[in-house]
Amino acid sequence: MNVDALLTSAGINIFICIILWSLYSILRKQPENVTVYFGRKIIQERMRRDGNFCIERILPSASWIVKAWRTSEEEILAIGGLDAVVFFRIVVFSIRIFSIAAVFCMLLVLPLNYYGQEMIHKEIHAESLDVFTVENVKEGSKWLWAHCLALYIISVSACILLYSEYWSIARMRVAYITRCNAKPSHFAVLVRSIPPSSEESHSDSVKKFFTNYHASSYLSHQMVYRSGTIQKLMNDAENMYRKIAKHNKHISADQICEPCFIRCNFCGGASNTFKMLKNEPGQFEEKPNLAQLGSDNREKECAAAFVFFKTRYSAFVASMILQSSNPMLWVTDMAPEPYDVYWSNLWIPYRLLWIRKIAIRLGAVVFMVFFLAPVTFVQGLSQLDELQKIFPFLKGILRKKYVNRLVTGYLPSVVLMLFLYTVPPTMMLFSTVEGTISRSNRKRSACHKILYFYILNVFFVSVLSGSVISGPIINKLDIISSPQKISSQLATAVPTQATFFITYVLTSGWASLSSELIQLFALLCNFFYRFVLCNKDGPSDFTLSFPYHTEVPKLLLFGLLGFTYSILAPLILPLLVVYFSLSYIVYRNQFINVYIMKYESGGLLWPTIHNTTVFSLVVAQIIALCVFGLKKSPVAAGFIVPLVILTLLFNEYCRQRFYPLFRSVSAQELIEMDRKDERHGRMEEIYEQMQSAYCQFSLTSTDMYEVEASDHCGVVNGSRARDEVKARSAPPTLGVLPLSRIQQAATWISMLLTSQERNLPK
């Protein structure tokens, strides 16, 4: 691939970007699309449709970019929680580090690469991209110290930036935990594997155990019930009944739009399986018998319960400590937030969890290995000359210049991208089966799997399989069989794959941002509902939560590419800086307008991000070491060794210094929070709230938002302010209306039912 081809590819991408962004700026102004592009605003900020037509509606504009740019971190924290802040911290970190790298490498390393060999250079546009990589430096060149220096600068800057980020995020996490005074999860412990007893029910066992061993701090408990398909149907029917009643009453009063149902159906769980509502209220006029439902449940008690404690500290202690001398019984964990609980996984017997985890890990490894086939195929496309040798019949087609450019410059990345679309749902399925107890944990677990997948399959296999095709056939097996050769293989293969990854950044990176912005699938869904099904309100399902599990690994993969190629092929750096800058704008816009925060992990993703970044740095250093070795520059190679060791020591220090804060909460903070609440006499109120927080069956999205609203009470105080918040964050399925009487009655009935299960201490 030469500079021309790169420019073609860049040209295509920039063109597509401009088109799509302009299209977006027009589409977002159309009132029909407001559910697609303003899901969050509709729910949380009572945005109203503006139906008037004016000429501005069909002109592209950049105001949204300005608005996204001007959004402060505080606003992001309020909108998307700590997880969103952490997400933008990776983006900002990447922009910073790759800007630094770009400046040094373009000024210092690129000219050295270009003039590395004594050769007559072609015209710049016909020059092969390989000339700009480290491959063009002569063996034993003295100028390799410049590469070494650049790597030192990048590594040191990265470590300094990473440390300051970790420090500030750790502080924010502490603040996140202490900020809110009344999180029910702080007082609750999830107990699993309650030992079966022939004499008493699980509920009695729990009560007996905790009143015996935690008498001073035990408050009450609530069992988890196994609900079958019929239960689910009944819940759905109840939800539907409510919806319809509401619908008929208020539909014409307010012209409020509802968010649409797009791709994250998978993560959203299975509580609402009915998508379409028809206005036939008579059909459902009889309300399902809730009392009947409750008595059924009691028979289906699981060996799991939420136990509530009087103070945060005692709950935390109970969750941390081995309860019984059989470690497989009375297993305690900190409870997830009520709206974060993944109920159906609580039914899984605890004794089966470890074997599920092992099976899932094996499954994930098998999946990764079977994915090698498409990756190798894609790599073949980027090296046409080699491919032509293997399949001679392609020669005729590929002789045409534009076909050749398209195939080498664009097609491989597109094919790879399409294959990669199957990965997130598969990994999410794996994480579900694994038995995680909360939705945020499930997403984090999927995020890890996707990350391993990307690093292994996209990076390492692309690098090595690329060279399998280009090298002689005999070498193919050697790569797998000999680790000693892998180092020299990496040193030769990584620079040669530079071209592929540069185009990958252009296509997969830039294009995916545009598609994120335009939300094509949602747009089509909306169109289908409005104009084919003639439903004027569009799809009336819940909005999306941000897909951290796909976006974080993507950013980290680009980070890995950036670090690895910073000194090998510095041309990738400006492209990456542009990519991360665009991400910054696009994701901010999406956070402000589209995605809603359904649950948050409190920045738990940061340690993963930190470790992956350090891993990327170390990979970059080791590859540089191999390359310097191959270029017969032992001094430069020797200087890299202490850098690797120092980087690893830095990581270990950060692990010691910050990681415990992400794994547990300190006694100091918990006790201070408890004391503050006691001083303000808030405890009674909190206990009352707790009684209804973990309500398994009545926890429709309605209650979810109530909890969420009361949860952000750290920001607003006083009953008036709280009412305001409640009103602002009213349930998404019901618009922004105040709680109606029907809803109150339903909540009251379900509370009554579940309160029978709870055993308040005298």
Add this chain to the structure above:
Amino acid sequence: MNVDALLTSAGINIFICIILWSLYSILRKQPENVTVYFGRKIIQERMRRDGNFCIERILPSASWIVKAWRTSEEEILAIGGLDAVVFFRIVVFSIRIFSIAAVFCMLLVLPLNYYGQEMIHKEIHAESLDVFTVENVKEGSKWLWAHCLALYIISVSACILLYSEYWSIARMRVAYITRCNAKPSHFAVLVRSIPPSSEESHSDSVKKFFTNYHASSYLSHQMVYRSGTIQKLMNDAENMYRKIAKHNKHISADQICEPCFIRCNFCGGASNTFKMLKNEPGQFEEKPNLAQLGSDNREKECAAAFVFFKTRYSAFVASMILQSSNPMLWVTDMAPEPYDVYWSNLWIPYRLLWIRKIAIRLGAVVFMVFFLAPVTFVQGLSQLDELQKIFPFLKGILRKKYVNRLVTGYLPSVVLMLFLYTVPPTMMLFSTVEGTISRSNRKRSACHKILYFYILNVFFVSVLSGSVISGPIINKLDIISSPQKISSQLATAVPTQATFFITYVLTSGWASLSSELIQLFALLCNFFYRFVLCNKDGPSDFTLSFPYHTEVPKLLLFGLLGFTYSILAPLILPLLVVYFSLSYIVYRNQFINVYIMKYESGGLLWPTIHNTTVFSLVVAQIIALCVFGLKKSPVAAGFIVPLVILTLLFNEYCRQRFYPLFRSVSAQELIEMDRKDERHGRMEEIYEQMQSAYCQFSLTSTDMYEVEASDHCGVVNGSRARDEVKARSAPPTLGVLPLSRIQQAATWISMLLTSQERNLPK
């Protein structure tokens, strides 16, 4: 090596064994050696010297074997603690599993190996040992299913036995924790990294922090002081003063012997650096000014303290939970037993510990790698033909038959054994520098390092370097460079090394047991003191604690050999059964007579033992897999794969089911123990005991034994019984006399000094 050579080797070893054991049975009857062979009995059972001469004293006898055999597990538990029981459980487990293996493999596998090839067998004594290994089986033989079946039987029996052992040891550990009512360590927490403050002392910080956050359970605390060389000298002087005073007063009154100082000086710490005492009391008549000493200490407060709590549960909770939002401050751990604390490591600033650990691990790896040289050399000796090719000048010497037999059959193991003697002290040094807070932990950490060393250097390197010499030179590098070849390399090398390991069991195994019994070094020391220095009492220093860190890895290494060679070269199995049976007798005898329990870990070694045994099983299975592959028996190889998976699953299950009990204590037990003490009104008494338990400077061996005596109070109750125990277990350096007035005064002064430091709550 042929059967003759093996018989020669076995003959030599049996002969040596009989000689040494007879010698032992005579030597132990001599009153001069009583300090060497009855160290424990002298101290803990007030054994008296019997000076009368009779004919029996010079006749060998086997009564000690009978006595050792008849000792029950309860007695071992009382004498050596849970650690000793765990130690014998490995021995018994090994005897059982290798007896099963021996029966099946000698009946089933050995004939198949011997008649594996259609060949004319020589006379049995001239037959090469290789004929008895799996090497002699034809390629593609149908009879390999018998090997496969034998491996299944061995694996399944091993898993069943391991499970029952883990189960019973876990129960014993729980009993060990709940058995004793007044362990000071249960109520104490070691706090490190107390943040420095310009306004207040560390002691005030600790008081402030714990009265603030653990007000209801905090009892008092005690700072750790940094003591320099002068401090140490002063302590020594004080000890000496006491000793001399005592010595003069009572030396002629009782003819009580004192234990000798032998090889474990290294583990014993540095509190007593003076070995020889001369009877010149006038020289030391002025007692060191203890008050002066105390005030010096106060200025040398470390950032570490022991904090005492009112209940076991609250102490345990405080030790488990992150105290501050900076995880590098207020680091809490469960305190070790007072006599188990490794004081000088408490002075190490906590922030340096992580880097020390990393450095030590690197150091250990480097040590292991540099050890390859002697191991490779030793392997060369066992393959004379190859060695002769490399060094032709050896041919003349080696042509003599007995030299040849000696060199191949005996020398390699002896040389390897001599090299291996340097390993334990080095690893112990590593573990000391690592910064472990207790002696038992230090020993366990050294045990792990020695175990890794043995498995890597003795087993794998012996196997692979052996074949480096025997194979063509070109292959040498391939072994290291290609893991794919390692499997086939293992499959060929492991059976060929059978001869070496068979002789290794004979020499290293059997001979080391005899040397353990005879205690040559201690015997020589004793002789030197008595007859060269004319000191009638022999060396007057402390006795030994059992060297778990050298003996456990040794047993586990033999276990690995047993599992690996069970189906490959079954001839090793009867030798191993004999070895483990002899170990059973010898170690029992040593536990009863020689070693004293200074500190115990409560069976914490078992998880290591369990994991290593499972590892050995899996290694055996994988090697069998490779061998079956090499013998072109894919069916047999295929049947091994599920076995490997099932063994790993079994290990994971045990980890889930039992391991948490070895890492922490359950709330249930702690609370029950607290309640029991409260019911019996013992709490006040316990608090009082605690005040003096962790006394850094007055904790000479005197107090150590007091603590230990009061510690085993679970057995005897009531004040009279306790006095009895106290008297029985009087300090080893002072014989079994009741506490003299001088000693009482010294203890009283030092208690007075340290009590100023403690801050009892009002």
